[in-house]
Amino acid sequence: MNTAVIGAGLLGLQLARKLRAKGQQVTIFEASPFVGGLSAPKNYGRFVHDRFYHVILPQDTETLKLIDELNLTDKLIWSKARTGYSYQRRIYPMNGLVDYLFFPALGFFQKLRLGLGLRKVRNIQNPSTLYEQSAKDWLTRIFGPQIYQRFWAPLLRAKFGSYAEKVAAVFLHATMQRLLAARSGIAEKDSFGHLFGGYACLFEAMTKDLKALGVSIHLNTPVLRIFEDSEQKSCHLSLKTPEGQKRQTFDQVYFTGPTEVAHALAEGTAKTHAQETLKNHPSGGTYLGVLCAQLVLTKSLNPNYILNLDEPDINLTGVIEYSNLCDREAELAGNHLIFLPRYLPSTDPSFDLSDEELIPDFLEQIKKLFPNLQDKDIHSVTLDRAQRVQPLPIAGQTPGQNTDSEKDLRSPFQILNTSLLACATLNNNEVLGLLRQKNFTINGIGHDEKEQGSSNRPFSL
Numbered sequence: 288m289n290t291a292v293i294g295a296g297l298l299g300l301q302l303a304r305k306l307r308a309k310g311q312q313v314t315i316f317e318a319s320p321f322v323g324g325l326s327a328p329k330n331y332g333r334f335v336h337d338r339f340y341h342v343i344l345p346q347d348t349e350t351l352k353l354i355d356e357l358n359l360t361d362k363l364i365w366s367k368a369r370t371g372y373s374y375q376r377r378i379y380p381m382n383g384l385v386d387y388l389f390f391p392a393l394g395f396f397q398k399l400r401l402g403l404g405l406r407k408v409r410n411i412q413n414p415s416t417l418y419e420q421s422a423k424d425w426l427t428r429i430f431g432p433q434i435y436q437r438f439w440a441p442l443l444r445a446k447f448g449s450y451a452e453k454v455a456a457v458f459l460h461a462t463m464q465r466l467l468a469a470r471s472g473i474a475e476k477d478s479f480g481h482l483f484g485g486y487a488c489l490f491e492a493m494t495k496d497l498k499a500l501g502v503s504i505h506l507n508t509p510v511l512r513i514f515e516d517s518e519q520k521s522c523h524l525s526l527k528t529p530e531g532q533k534r535q536t537f538d539q540v541y542f543t544g545p546t547e548v549a550h551a552l553a554e555g556t557a558k559t560h561a562q563e564t565l566k567n568h569p570s571g572g573t574y575l576g577v578l579c580a581q582l583v584l585t586k587s588l589n590p591n592y593i594l595n596l597d598e599p600d601i602n603l604t605g606v607i608e609y610s611n612l613c614d615r616e617a618e619l620a621g622n623h624l625i626f627l628p629r630y631l632p633s634t635d636p637s638f639d640l641s642d643e644e645l646i647p648d649f650l651e652q653i654k655k656l657f658p659n660l661q662d663k664d665i666h667s668v669t670l671d672r673a674q675r676v677q678p679l680p681i682a683g684q685t686p687g688q689n690t691d692s693e694k695d696l697r698s699p700f701q702i703l704n705t706s707l708l709a710c711a712t713l714n715n716n717e718v719l720g721l722l723r724q725k726n727f728t729i730n731g732i733g734h735d736e737k738e739q740g741s742s743n744r745p746f747s748l
């Protein structure tokens with residue numbers, strides 16, 4: 288079988304490896320000049336690291352298995368990462384019971400209720416029922432209105448912006464479960480892993496492996512049009528290659544980018560298939576994007592890896608001081624690397640602004656938060672953007688149950704992306720888990736794979 292995979296992010300590359308292992312002829316088309324998608328590396332001049340911050344958690348069995356398969360276990364580094372909470376311009380540690388008891392923004396009974404609420408969240412058995420409720424209503428019910436307003440509402444506003452009151456509880460539940468599961472040891476500091484120098488080594492190894500298997504990877508080659516010929520059981524692609532526009536035909540095509548993009552490119556029955564996917568997996572219709580400034584500094588800003596912000600006048604989702612997690616000397620040439628993410632709806636007009644227009648505002652925000660930061664401390668400020676990062680479940684939009692019919696699963700055009708994740712947050716472990724789902728039977732992938740350790744529950748595949 289002659290198969291095309293559109294997208295060379297982690298999902299596309301791993302899908303290609305699996306298809307090749309099943310004996311298929313595989314070709315990958317990627318629009319950008321690099322592989323890795325959202326997890327791709329970036330050259331910061333003084334060092335290379337991820338363009339967006341990434342951590343691996345101890346429960347990420349799929350990611351750990353892939354790292355092992357690629358013989359990269361010696362590159363995996365575990366660190367105890369600290370979390371802080373900035374409130375009224377003071378930073379409070381949030382790493383365990385003692386920190387939490389001294390946190391001044393909540394009274395004793397509120398802290399008790401917060402603790403009991405978190406226990407309740409940990410014990411929820413069937414999160415699929417949480418698609419119907421908003422995170423706001425769910426958190427208010429579990430923790431009470433005061434804790435919601437004081438503690439959760441600022442975090443929801445920072446992460447979801449205008450979607451703060453619409454996002455479904457299932458997403459918050461998945462995020463909380465992921466972070467609660469990362470807590471380990473008596474000190475209860477979050478235990479986070481990363482690859483030395485970021486994901487670059489993993490993509491290098493995957494690319495080498497794919498090339499050795501005879502898979503061709505075409506970079507700078509966006510797919511412009513997808514036409515499914517259901518009678519001939521084939522799929523035609525129009526491609527913009529560096530040499531000019533081309534047309535190629537495949538027995539099977541997998542699209543790993545956002546469903547809305549697939550919908551815009553698809554024609555004929557492929558368009559109907561994209562519409563069905565959007566109906567069955569409605570989170571694919573609402574995306575959060577991110578503008579993320581990267582600061583390379585001569586000094587540290589604070590001791591935490593994640594600094595959550597409850598500062599109404601600061602327009603950032605958080606401060607991620609990556610150098611507090613990694614080996615600063617060996618990985619960052621002695622520098623400090625800080626990410627300043629700003630999550631926004633994918634439709635936000637800021638995505639149309641240039642880096643030159645955006646960066647001064649990011650600098651102003653961080654200097655407001657850390658007035659000691661001076662221009663002489665800054666080696667460089669850069670910015671990366673991704674307009675469609677996180678498919679967002681909106682309260683009341685429940686995914687269809689077993690609605691992807693047998694016919695759909697056998698059609699030559701397939702959409703496989705992160706909007707198909709059920710009861711999950713976006714992370715690489717879940718992305719890899721998608722390919723291992725028990726009843727994921729497209730052309731035999733997943734037939735003989737046991738679902739190992741993935742927290743992802745198949746919904747309708």
Ligand SMILES: Cc1cc2nc3c(=O)[nH]c(=O)nc-3n(C[C@H](O)[C@H](O)[C@H](O)COP(=O)(O)OP(=O)(O)OC[C@H]3O[C@@H](n4cnc5c(N)ncnc54)[C@H](O)[C@@H]3O)c2cc1C
Nearest residue numbers: 294296297298318324325326339341342509510544714715
């Ligand atoms: C700020 C941020 C922080 C994150 N933190 C973590 C973390 O700590 N831990 C973790 O595990 N994960 C994290 N993630 C998530 C992780 O990056 C994603 O799970 C993962 O990269 C998704 O991979 P993917 O292959 O599904 O999608 P993508 O990486 O989006 O890849 C899709 C690819 O398809 C290509 N494409 C789209 N349309 C076309 C077309 N028409 N023609 C050709 N190519 C096309 C795109 O260019 C892209 O390369 C983070 C992401 C962000 C943005």
